[in-house]
Amino acid sequence: MSEVILQVALPSPLRRLFDYRAPRGIASEGLRPGVRVRVPFGRRQLVGFVAAITDQSTIPRDKLKAASEVLDIEPILPDTLWQLCRWTANYYQHSLGDTLSCALPTLLRQGEPALARQQLLWQLLPGAYPEHPAISRAPRQKQAVQILGQHPHGLSHALLGQWGLQRDTLDTLEKKGLVQQIRQSPHHSNEPLPLLREAPLTANAEQQAALDAIIASKGFTCWLLEGVTGSGKTEVYLQAIEHCLRHGKQALVLIPEIGLTPQTLERFRQRFSVPVVILHSGLNDRERMDAWLAARNGEVGIVIGTRSAVFTPLANPGLVIIDEEHDLSYKQQDGLRYNARDLAVYRARLDNCGIILGSATPALESLHNADTGRYQHLRLQQRAGDAQPPQMHCLDIRSRPLQGGLSQPMLQAIGEHLGKGNQVLVFLNRRGFAPTLMCHDCGWIAECSRCDARMTVHQSPTYLQCHHCDSQRPLDRHCPKCNSEDLRPVGAGTERSEEHLKQCFPHTPVVRIDRDSTSRKQAMQQLLKQVHAGGPCLLVGTQMLAKGHHFPNVTLVAILDADGGLFSADFRGPERMAQLITQVAGRAGRADKPGQVLIQTHMADHPLLLDLTEQGYAAIAHSELAARRSANLPPFSFMALLRAESTAPEQVNSFLEQASVSAENLQASQQLSVELLGPVPSPMERRAGRYRAQLLLQANQRAPLHNLLHQLLPLLEQAPQGRKVRWSLDIDPLDMF
Structure with a gap:
């Protein structure tokens, strides 16, 4: 047989494999697709994946470099996850090597051994006892032996230190042959534990019907669990996970934001005694790898994570849950622009397990899939317990003066609810002190020097900041x-708004929750702890408060500005406005106290607001789906957005014009039916000092669109104009800006 050649996927934007000779001394039997290898690449050493093994190459053998070393004995990813990564790279028209790199924790990308940290325990050896002759005159050693004798499975040094025992004492006992050190996974339990720490809540009829459908199904099934806010979707998740765990399987739970992780983790640990790990960008590299390996090795029963956790390997996958499935946070907006919700559905199919997509305001794409029978639709239409839906009203603020964004009727309503000992949530999806600094004499407005945007005024400390490129300058x-x-x-x-509310209600705590107030570690938890203390308080915040939080004492939600979403340039604007208002409104009246929602607006008679307040989100979703069908917009068509940016606008236009011409030529030769819209400047043409434009490709079927893109992208990679600009392709874009 000829010399083995490895086709390696490298973390590079180039959508191709690279050929290398096998390392010297490595037998072909020890090489398998899926193992990591370290290879020379230019002047660097990169870690890649063996994608295929062959004996042929288009490059002369004397020109081929040898791989430096093989890092794994077995493939580091299970077969189904390997298939998921290959499918992801193909669907999103992305480099396989870069896709595989995204699926790994940072340390594994860098070539670290796939070994998790283990805790060091001290354990008594057979024959050791407190009155042993070797320690008859050593009281501290005798004490150590006595304590270890009470814990036959071993104790960590940290726990022994609570008794004042020093490392020297234990080292001496080890030399005398009385104790030994053992290494153990931190998730290992020596004692069999019951599955549940607390009993499940009694499910109501709707919850039980949903659970019965989930439990009765075998293999891959996708359920859309549409439940009004406060309807007990989490209880359905917990009881479905319990069924999964009882059958020896693992559950993967995705949540949209890091801010929801602590409360989700606490809720799951209160219910289950099985090990639970979290995966999100807030962990350090070692913590992330340890959690990833524990899931892969089957040492944990539940994995909770944000978007990238969709790539977490599971030894025994049994159930996937996507909470708040409509949330835009599941869509990666740079690099590999994947949608974790959609990948999770495909992954569940590969793993032949069930998946639950849960939301009070499902995405229109998910509702369409339920309507067409691709998903099973489960509904929870009543709130758990005796809680009633909040009453929603529009507060017309035309001609009314506003102070701190609040009208007098709104302040009066806030005062009434606080006077009854309740809490009030004031929602304004605009952080900072004021969105604009203006000259009262000539009308000049402080604008960002790098973006087509205005600078936001911040007060604590005082400065101007652009919320698009993060540039700052003094006021x-x-x-x-x-x-x-x-x-x-x-x-x-x-x-x-926080400042004005403090002036109006000086004896009531005001808690502001936005990206600025929660930037420090543990800040979010500390602020929420103050709210959950239960006393009267005012919460002021952005969309960070809109989802997933349970505030039983909030009886009024005050939405200060609902008009922005009514006139969005994005066709998804009405859907997102309805989702955001419904989610925020759902924080009110979640316990035994009735809830009220007041929406300040200059457009109180707008049809969208009237439908939302009188008929709810379902009415908006139904009308928007009908409108999208008429306009042939997603989910009734399929889109890809080619974006380009450069410091020179003419370079951007030249590249996209060439892309458009190439796409038209390919269509003519292949008889593909794909509509090209553009190129046009992006809605924000200049951002961070770079000019931006885009070309939209749209088709009635996925196949023609992807066929065209598969042929177009190699041409763009080789085009001279492509080397002068930054460009990217977004499949199924959710953000048209």
Whole structure:
């Protein structure tokens, strides 16, 4: 047989494999697709995956470099996850090597051994006892032997230290042959534990019907669990997971944001005694790898994570849950632009297990899949316990003065609810003190020098910040246009509303929760702890408060500005507005106290707001699906967005024009039916100092669109214009900006 050649997938944007000779001294029998290898690449050493093994190459053998070393004996990813990565790279038209790299924790990408940390335990050896002659005159050693004798499975050094025992004492006992050190996974339990720490709640009729359907199904099934806020979707998750665990399987639970991780983890650990791990970007590299390996090795029963956790390997996959499945956070917006919700569905199919997509406001794509029979639709239409849906009303603020973004009727309603000992949530999806700094004399507005955007005024500390490129500068003292000193912050952000509420209600704690107030570690947990103490308080926050949180004492939700979503340039604007308002409104009246929702608006008679307040999210979803069908928009068509950016706008236009011409030529030769829209400037044409434009490709079927893209992308990679710009392709884009 000829010399073995490895086809290696490398973490590179190039959508191809690279050929290498096998390392010297490595037999072909020891090589398998899926193992990691370290290879020379230019002047660097990269870690890649063996994608295939062959004896043929288009490159002369004397020109082929040899791989430096093989890092694994067995493939590091299970077969189904390997298939998922290959499918992901193909569907999203992305490099396989880069896709596989995204599926690994950082340390494994860097070539670290796939070995988790183990805890070191001290354990008594047979024949050791407190009155042993070797320690008759050593009271500290005698004490150590006595304590270890009470814990036959061993104790960590940290626990022994609680008795004042030092390492020297244990080392001496080890030399005397009385104790030994053992290594053990931190998730290992020496004693059999009951599955549940607390009994499940009694399911109501709707919850039980949903559970019966989930438990009765075998193999792959996708359920869309549509439940109004407070209907007990989490209890359905927990009892479905219990059934999964009792059959020796593992559960993967995806949540949209890191901020929801602590409370989700606490809820699951209160219910189950099995090991639970979390995976998100807030962990350090070692913690993330340990959790990833524990899941792969079957040492944990439940894995909770954000978007990237969809790639976590499971030894015995049994159930996947996507909470708040409509959330935009599941869509990666740079690099590999995957949608974790959609990947999770495909993964569940590969693993032949069930998947639950849960939401009070399902995405229209998911509702369409339920309507067409691809998903099974489960509904929870009543709140758990005796809780009633909150009453929603629009508060017309035309001609009314606003202070801190609040009208007088809104302040009056807040005062009434606080006076009854309740809590109030004030929602404003705009952080900072004010969205604009304006000169009162000439109308000059503080704008970002790098973006087509206005600078936001922040007060604590005082500075101007662009929320698109994060550039900052000191607050202007003089107008650069007319030199006036009369510069005024215009509009209200969460900081300004917080300040005004403190003035109006000086004896009530005001808790602001936004990206600024929760940037420090554990800050979110500390703020929520203050809220959950139960006393009267005011919560002021952005969409971080809109989902997943349970505030039993909140009886009023005050939405300060609902008009932005009514006039969005994105066709998904109405859907997102309805989802956000419904989710925020769902924080009110979740216990035995009735809830109220007041929506400040200048458009109180707008049909979307009327439908939402009178008929709920389902009415909006139904009308929007009908409108999208008429306009041939997703989910009734399929899109891809080719974006380009550069410091020179003419380079962007040249590249996209060439892409459009190439796509039209391919269509003509292949007789493909794909509509090209553009190129046009992006809605925000300049961002972070770079000019941006885009070309939209749309088709009635997926196959023609992907066929065209598969042929187009190699042409773009080789085009001279492509080397002068940054460009990316977004399959199934959710953000048209």
